[in-house]
Structures are given as C-alpha cells and as structure tokens.
Amino acid sequence: MAYDLTINDRTHSVPSAWLGESLLYVLRERLGMPGSKNACDQGECGSCSVQLDGQLVCSCCVLAADAADGDIRTVEGVASGSGRRDGAPEGELSxxxxxxxxxxxxxxxxxxxxxxxxxxxxxxxxxxxxxxxxxxxxxxxxxxxxxxxxxxxxxxxxxxxxxxxxxx
Missing domain, CATH: 1.10.150.120 ([2Fe-2S]-binding domain)
Known part of the structure; x- marks a missing residue:
C-alpha cells in the first residue's frame, strides 16, 4: 500500500508501505528524518515526540497509515522556518x-x-x-x-x- 504524509508542511510519499509500521519507523527509516529517536518503542520515554494535528504524541505508538490525513510536525520542522512562531528565518535554530x-x-x-x-x-x-x-x-x-x-x-x-x- 502507498500513502502520503504531510510532515513539516511538505507532502511525502510512502510507497510500498506495510500498514503496521509506526510513524517513528516511517519517519526515520523510510523518509530519512532521523530527528525523532527510538529508545523505548512503548511511548514511555518521549524521545520520539512529534505533533500530530497539534497534539503531542509518541510517534512509536502511532501507526503511520493512521497519520496519513494529519499534519505532522517533527523536530526537523521546528527549525525549518515553515509554521514557526518565533519569526526566525528558515534554516536557523528555533x-x-x-x-x-x-x-x-x-x-x-x-x-x-x-x-x-x-x-x-x-x-x-x-x-x-x-x-x-x-x-x-x-x-x-x-x-x-x-x-x-x-x-x-x-x-x-x-x-x-x-x-x-x-x-x-
């Protein structure tokens, strides 16, 4: 199965996906966004925290396919300039x-x-x-x-x- 994810205001295609893959796995392994870390794989440590539709979630506990219609903001997105509230230009640290x-x-x-x-x-x-x-x-x-x-x-x-x- 294939689906698209909106991550940091950009659309990313996820081809040949297995529906049981976590959002964390897809972010890191399929889309090359290594910012969110995999530590506990159980939602206990917070290392994989992202925002999904404005809510803080542990991406290891969310199926990526379930996030297909959502708006995802990762740690890479807080420094990207898109959607930032602190007014800093793209590419600078938040x-x-x-x-x-x-x-x-x-x-x-x-x-x-x-x-x-x-x-x-x-x-x-x-x-x-x-x-x-x-x-x-x-x-x-x-x-x-x-x-x-x-x-x-x-x-x-x-x-x-x-x-x-x-x-x-």
Missing part, C-alpha cells in the same frame, strides 16, 4: 533550540529532539507556564544526563526572550 544550547541543556542529545518538540508544544499553548506546568509538560521525556535543571533554565530563557527580557 528559539527553544538556541536556548537549549545556550543553557547547556544538551548532553548526549538522545532525549533532546523529544524535549524540543515538547517545549515548543507547551510554550505555543501556555507561553507564561510556571515551573510546575513546565515540569508536568516534560514529565513524559526521560533524560539521564542533565537532571532537568538546565532544561528548566532553557525554558525560562525562552520565556524571558519571548517576553522581551533577553534571557541569558
């Missing part, structure tokens, strides 16, 4: 990605794509989220390197910069 770098929130990098998508999702919905709300929003993303302190600092930096405070 403000969330830049803050993660600035605050040292990137360690091994395995959980970072899912965290970036999750933080974008949160701040697009709740720009002034307090720390408890941020912690709840990223609670589905497991990180074994940072202890979350620097991640929380990165979120606060984005909030400050978006509010005109500049951040660190």
């Amino acid at each position: 403000d969330v990605q830049q803050a993660f770098l600035d605050e040292g929130a990137v360690q091994c990098g395995f959980c970072i794509p899912g965290l970036i998508v999750s933080v974008h999702d949160l701040l697009d919905r709740v720009p002034d989220a307090d720390e408890l709300t941020v912690r709840e929003a990223i609670s589905g993303n497991l990180c074994r390197c940072t202890g979350y302190g620097r991640i929380l600092e990165a979120v606060a930096t984005v909030q400050s910069r978006r509010a005109g405070g500049g951040g660190s």
Whole structure:
C-alpha cells in the first residue's frame, strides 16, 4: 500500500508501505528524518515526540497509515522556518533550540529532539507556564544526563526572550 504524509508542511510519499509500521519507523527509516529517536518503542520515554494535528504524541505508538490525513510536525520542522512562531528565518535554530544550547541543556542529545518538540508544544499553548506546568509538560521525556535543571533554565530563557527580557 502507498500513502502520503504531510510532515513539516511538505507532502511525502510512502510507497510500498506495510500498514503496521509506526510513524517513528516511517519517519526515520523510510523518509530519512532521523530527528525523532527510538529508545523505548512503548511511548514511555518521549524521545520520539512529534505533533500530530497539534497534539503531542509518541510517534512509536502511532501507526503511520493512521497519520496519513494529519499534519505532522517533527523536530526537523521546528527549525525549518515553515509554521514557526518565533519569526526566525528558515534554516536557523528555533528559539527553544538556541536556548537549549545556550543553557547547556544538551548532553548526549538522545532525549533532546523529544524535549524540543515538547517545549515548543507547551510554550505555543501556555507561553507564561510556571515551573510546575513546565515540569508536568516534560514529565513524559526521560533524560539521564542533565537532571532537568538546565532544561528548566532553557525554558525560562525562552520565556524571558519571548517576553522581551533577553534571557541569558
């Protein structure tokens, strides 16, 4: 079977597909979008988080064929320029990605794509989220390197910069 997926505002054909393939598998293996990571394959770690029709989902738990009529935004899409809310030109890091770098929130990098998508999702919905709300929003993303302190600092930096405070 063949179907099309709309990913980061572009249509991608998925030819000769098996209907049981996860969205994560199709993104990484069939379409060459390695940003979303495969860690647990059970929706427990958040490394494969993407937005599907504006909802944060674990792409390892979604059948790709079920997403054929949906709008998918991956970590590659937050830096692509299309649909970005932070106004940065295409090809530049998003403000969330830049803050993660600035605050040292990137360690091994395995959980970072899912965290970036999750933080974008949160701040697009709740720009002034307090720390408890941020912690709840990223609670589905497991990180074994940072202890979350620097991640929380990165979120606060984005909030400050978006509010005109500049951040660190």
